[in-house]
Amino acid sequence: MSSEAQQSEEVYEAFLEHVRKYNYVGDASGVLSWDQQVMMPEGGTPARSKQSSTLSTVHHELLTDDKLSEWLDELDGTVDDEQQAVVREVRRSHERANAIPEDLVKRLSEASSNALPVWEEAKAKSDFSLFEETLEELVELRREYAAAIDPDRDPYEVLFEDYEPYIDIDTAEAILTELREELPALIDAIAESDVEPADPFEGEYDAETQESLVTEALDTLGYDWDRGRLDTAPHPFSTGTQFDARVTTRFAPDDPMGAIGSTIHEFGHASYTLGLSDDDYGTPLGDSRDMTVHESQSRLWENHVGRSKPFWRLFASEVEEQFGITASPQAFYEHANEVYDDNMIRVEADELTYHMHIVVRFEIERDLIRGDLDVSEVPQVWNDKVEEYLGVRPDNDAEGCLQDIHWTHGNFGYFPTYSLGSVLASQLFGAAERELGDLDDDIESGNFDRLYGWLNENVHEHGCRYTTTDLIEEATGEAFTAEYFLDYANKKYGNLYNL
Structure with missing residues (x-):
């Protein structure tokens, strides 16, 4: 040397x-x-x-x-x-x-x-x-x-740029605009459909029973309890390092599916964190690649795995055993994917209307920061936008502009990454299936090694080696696009609601 x-x-x-x-x-x-x-x-x-x-x-x-x-x-x-x-x-x-x-x-x-x-x-x-x-x-x-x-x-x-430094704001706005323009037609068609998704849950379920169920879900997915833990929080989140990646969830007595979904979502975040290089801890090579990619991992596990038919063929018996109810995997699948046209809570929203919630928050926080909106106007503007984009109007501030914790942390600019991450999740899952073949059998058998291995090899282990746009092209062979998400949404919900 x-x-x-x-x-x-x-x-x-x-x-x-x-x-x-x-x-x-x-x-x-x-x-x-x-x-x-x-x-x-x-x-x-x-x-x-x-x-x-x-x-x-x-x-x-x-x-x-x-x-x-x-x-x-x-x-x-x-x-x-x-x-x-x-x-x-x-x-x-x-x-x-x-x-x-x-x-x-x-x-x-x-x-x-x-x-x-x-x-x-x-x-x-x-x-x-x-x-x-x-x-x-x-x-x-x-x-x-x-x-x-x-x-x-x-x-x-x-x-x-604090949350997504390598996808420019014009691209982010273009994707959000595409979702805002494309999804309402699908949501409206679902609302007009005669299909009534099954709801296998009746009555209320105590927090202890729900905690036991979501713990089993984490076990099923392969959560590393030696490097993690499960707790409750008013607003579910995941945090930590590759040596200690914790998840939180919350329980509503009448909504056990919500707890399952939020827990799997946070597992997705933790799986990414745990997949980072141990040897590079404390450096950018051992750190996650910003929020769009992080959110893609949580939404991939929540939606493409946790809301899939094969997952419910795997997990339905566990719900029946824990809750003492009898229902088919199809019934759980339908309930997990029901589209609600009257839901005003983002974290409880279905996979489609969720993005309208993001658009509301994005437009309000953008205008607040740019000085085009006074803070005193937030409740009124929030309610007006929710009514415009979702067709319902909040009854109070708790289910309106006070429902999210992000602004409390000063996290303005964070919300767009939720939708960007959902879009990327579909693109990554599509790339994984192109390389590995159809993953339905793996999911139904509870074998997540191939999917996790692909994500680890193509996303996790790189840390911040690549910029976001370069990482997407390295992993999928294509530039960032909403095409996969929109195709996935139309196919899945078209089949579910006989559209």
Whole structure:
């Protein structure tokens, strides 16, 4: 090895150690956030907000360290392709973080921690006015954040790039527009159909029984309990690392199918996290590739597996045993895929109307950040858009604009990735079946090794080696497209509703 090559290797190792350090701090913040949403006593917020803001400040200091700039400049163009991918990702994070004043980082973190109990109270009382001032503060802070990164660009576009840096906002808007224009005709045809999907559930089911059932679902899918756990939270989520990927769910007495769906959804997130490279933990090569890809994994498992006929031929007997009911796999399949034209809750929405919920949120948060909508107008505009896109009108703020937790975290720009992820899930599943053949028999027999292996080889193990668009082309051989999702939706629901 030449002296120049050896020096470059030494610089890279020092650089990588620094990168690992700030990622470890970020992961510690994630554990505190999980605890606040799952286990922390109600009175813990004042201390937790200080703890979280301190870790955010430390993370920010490490990410903006001048030494990191020097390393990035030294390494650029002098390392191999894999290392260059690390340099690319770190440079992007470093430059964005460097643009954000430390005081703003602290204010954002404290505002988010303090917002959670305010939102919870407002939602419990179904009173947006209790949350209005808090939301206004979060919107202003995020506008300030976007302006610090680039004052000359659309602030919403800047925020969207925090969750999806490699799919441009025009592409995202084009796909959302395509869904908004194409899906209503299918949804309307279903509403006019004479088919009445079966509902095998009657009465109410206690949380303990539902927890036992969703635990069995996780066992069936192959969740690694040595590196995960199941808990409940007001808003289901998954978080963690390849060594500790936790899932949460929630239980409604009259909706056990909702618990099954949300648990499988979060399993999909966790399966991606657990599939990341152990050896590359703490670096971009051991980190997930942004939210569109992450959401594609959860929606693939929730919809293409958990809502499929073969899955219910596999799992129906388990539901019957746990709940003491008798129903055919077809009945469970129909219920899992029933399209509701009167559902106003996003996380309880069916696979089709779900995207209308996303469009509502996308349009509102975009206009809030751009300054085209006042915070005080949110409940009215929300209700008007829900009525326009879904044909129903929320009765109160809890089932309207207070139902989601995302704005509480200051996560403006996140919502589009839900629909983008669903679209990508169909494209990935189609590519997997082209290579592996039809997967129905595998799913029905509970053998998920081939599917998981394909996803691991083509998505998980790459971490952030590729940009999102490059990863999609590497995995599927095609550019990102909504074609597969729309074909899948029309075929599946056309058959189910005799259209």
